[in-house]
Amino acid sequence: MPIWDKWEKYSTLIKNKELEKHLPETTRFSTEKELWDFVYRYPSVILKPIDGSRGRKIFKVSEVESDKFEIHYLNSREVFIGRNYAYSYFKNKKAPRRTYLAQRYISLANIQGCPFDIRVIVQKQKNSNNWIVTGKAAKLAGQGFFVTNNNNQLRSGSILPVAEAIKASNIHKVDDNGEKLVSELERIALLATKTLEPIYQGHPIYGFDMGIDSDGHIWIIEANLNPGLSYFLKLADKTMYYTIKKMRKR
Ligand SMILES: Nc1ncnc2c1ncn2[C@@H]1O[C@H](COP(=O)(O)OP(=O)(O)OP(=O)(O)O)[C@@H](O)[C@H]1O
Numbered sequence: 001m002p003i004w005d006k007w008e009k010y011s012t013l014i015k016n017k018e019l020e021k022h023l024p025e026t027t028r029f030s031t032e033k034e035l036w037d038f039v040y041r042y043p044s045v046i047l048k049p050i051d052g053s054r055g056r057k058i059f060k061v062s063e064v065e066s067d068k069f070e071i072h073y074l075n076s077r078e079v080f081i082g083r084n085y086a087y088s089y090f091k092n093k094k095a096p097r098r099t100y101l102a103q104r105y106i107s108l109a110n111i112q113g114c115p116f117d118i119r120v121i122v123q124k125q126k127n128s129n130n131w132i133v134t135g136k137a138a139k140l141a142g143q144g145f146f147v148t149n150n151n152n153q154l155r156s157g158s159i160l161p162v163a164e165a166i167k168a169s170n171i172h173k174v175d176d177n178g179e180k181l182v183s184e185l186e187r188i189a190l191l192a193t194k195t196l197e198p199i200y201q202g203h204p205i206y207g208f209d210m211g212i213d214s215d216g217h218i219w220i221i222e223a224n225l226n227p228g229l230s231y232f233l234k235l236a237d238k239t240m241y242y243t244i245k246k247m248r249k250r
């Protein structure tokens, strides 16, 4: 297993006491029983491949009534009576032979029912120990999807400026155009970067997927070491895209 898998990054981040409250509980599971034990503890859980999948092969499982499970996959939701049926559905659809993580589902803020999260890019300045946030963009899920990834394989989702997304969202108590929320997002992304830095020495760029729930609490969903930049090309204003690229070249 490569050391940049999601479990490795989560285990590193969770050691930081301040980040702990920003990380959804996550576990690795290898048996069906371990999976159900985890599902039992939360209203909904996400199952995702440990090594990343660009939004594909990710499932949301909820026990909607006793022994009745809903599995949300892509833009479809199916209900199963009994764990056996639910588990076979997952097993048949999951990425073959790949290890999965189970993570507590965070009820992300939404715009007209479509959830969104924020991609935050952090880069190291040349010849210094300074890290700076060079880009952020809101990824809005497509109609009926819970994953916010926006790519050709999924054919869903859209990208918008962070301030615009916060303003249009169901997050309560935003009375300053979301400025406080955005500076908190940046602070947490920088703290996460500094926590990962000793493990990935010399690595110059991180891309975080950060969620905000309707109470305005910030969650780190994942840390990418090789973040794609295409999200930033989808914004009308391409300034961030060029800033990130220029810095990456150096
Ligand atoms: N715990 C969670 N709660 C709510 N939504 C989640 C959670 N985990 C994942 N998601 C949704 O699914 C999307 C994809 O998950 P994640 O970013 O962890 O994997 P990925 O993008 O497939 O991985 P990679 O970028 O490494 O290919 C997230 O951007 C988010 O929209």
Ligand SMILES: [Mg+2]
Residues within 6 Å of the ligand: 055, 209, 222
């Ligand atoms: Mg991601």
